[in-house]
Amino acid sequence: xxxxxxxxxxxxxxADAGDVMEKSERLLEEEYSTYEALRERNGALAADLLWExxxxxxxxxxxxCGLLLPDDHLAMTAYVLRRRLSVSALLQQCIYHYCLPGAxxxxxxxxxxxxxxxxxxxxxxLLRHELRSSSPDLILIxxxxxxxxxxYREKMTNLWAACLLGKSALKDKLADQLIPxxxxxxxxxxxxxxxxxxxxxxxxxxxxxxxLNRDSCEWLRLCEEELLHRFPQFSRQQISxxxxxxDLGCYYSIQEYARHAQVCYETARQAMEQFTACxxxxxxxxxxxxxxSVSSQAGEGDL
Numbered sequence: 494x495x496x497x498x499x500x501x502x503x504x505x506x507x508a509d510a511g512d513v514m515e516k517s518e519r520l521l522e523e524e525y526s527t528y529e530a531l532r533e534r535n536g537a538l539a540a541d542l543l544w545e546x547x548x549x550x551x552x553x554x555x556x557x558c559g560l561l562l563p564d565d566h567l568a569m570t571a572y573v574l575r576r577r578l579s580v581s582a583l584l585q586q587c588i589y590h591y592c593l594p595g596a597x598x599x600x601x602x603x604x605x606x607x608x609x610x611x612x613x614x615x616x617x618x619l620l621r622h623e624l625r626s627s628s629p630d631l632i633l634i635x636x637x638x639x640x641x642x643x644x645y646r647e648k649m650t651n652l653w654a655a656c657l658l659g660k661s662a663l664k665d666k667l668a669d670q671l672i673p674x675x676x677x678x679x680x681x682x683x684x685x686x687x688x689x690x691x692x693x694x695x696x697x698x699x700x701x702x703x704x705l706n707r708d709s710c711e712w713l714r715l716c717e718e719e720l721l722h723r724f725p726q727f728s729r730q731q732i733s734x735x736x737x738x739x740d741l742g743c744y745y746s747i748q749e750y751a752r753h754a755q756v757c758y759e760t761a762r763q764a765m766e767q768f769t770a771c772x773x774x775x776x777x778x779x780x781x782x783x784x785x786s787v788s789s790q791a792g793e794g795d796l
Contacts, residue, residue, distance in 0.1 A: 513546055524572055531547075550570070554568050566682050566683055573688065579695070580694050581630070583698035587701050588657055590702070591657070591701065592657050593659040599656075600631065601626075601634065603656065604649060607648075607649065608649070611645055611648075619633060623637065635650065635671075636690055638653060639671060650667060654668065670693060692779050696777070716736070720732045731768070734764070735773060741786075745774075745784065745785050747761045747762050747765055747783060768785065769785065774787060
């Protein structure tokens with residue numbers, strides 16, 4: 494069975510419908526594609542076919558997960574679910590180290606009470622569902638809080654952070670960083686907003702965890718010459734970059750290394766990957782870029 498024609502190298506060829514379905518299933522597993530990205534990679538006709546299949550797959554996921562709600566359209570595909578669980582695991586580590594006793598368990602009730610105190614009785618179905626759930630998802634609660642009107646969004650985000658990150662010095666930064674995820678209530682699919690939200694939380698939670706070992710990291714205080722003598726496998730350019738870019742909680746890009754060392758992108762990438770392999774930096778992908786932050790285990794790898 495053939496679904497249409499695809500341009501390929503200037504010629505026309507048939508596109509089997511089974512291939513389109515197989516590719517759409519793979520995309521649901523590996524990423525959360527936009528129509529524009531599909532069009533850029535596959536051409537207009539193929540993008541139309543793939544987009545139709547992807548949308549059908551996302552609708553199935555929404556129905557299966559119970560997230561086809563009037564104002565909270567999240568498609569928890571396999572890819573999105575993996576990201577959600579990964580960030581939730583980081584949050585649990587932060588809760589273990591920073592949460593005030595009993596605060597995580599009482600958080601949904603405290604939020605519901607505070608909303609009532611503020612006189613807010615109409616809010617998203619997602620937030621209402623999570624606050625009433627027997628096993629609420631703390632990540633989804635925070636995401637839903639971002640759709641409250643100003644200034645309640647900031648107040649409730651601060652309450653969330655104070656409860657779960659009460660002993661962390663970074664808890665007050667969260668509300669300032671969480672720019673409203675929604676660009677307009679007319680957007681039906683908020684999943685891309687949710688993924689961007691997860692990226693930001695991931696950076697914040699990793700920063701919290703990195704700061705746990707701040708006081709015990711003597712290697713962070715070694716000067717450039719001491720680092721050169723102790724770690725001769727790194728070039729002077731690498732040591733110079735690391736000595737100037739090792740603040741805990743900061744994130745550095747390959748482009749920054751290229752500018753600092755005045756080398757091409759590929760050389761900079763290899764240098765940063767060597768740091769990562771030796772656990773001097775921790776690598777994280779944010780959007781299309783890789784960012785590097787100081788690892789709490791730097792200097793402990795097989796150098």
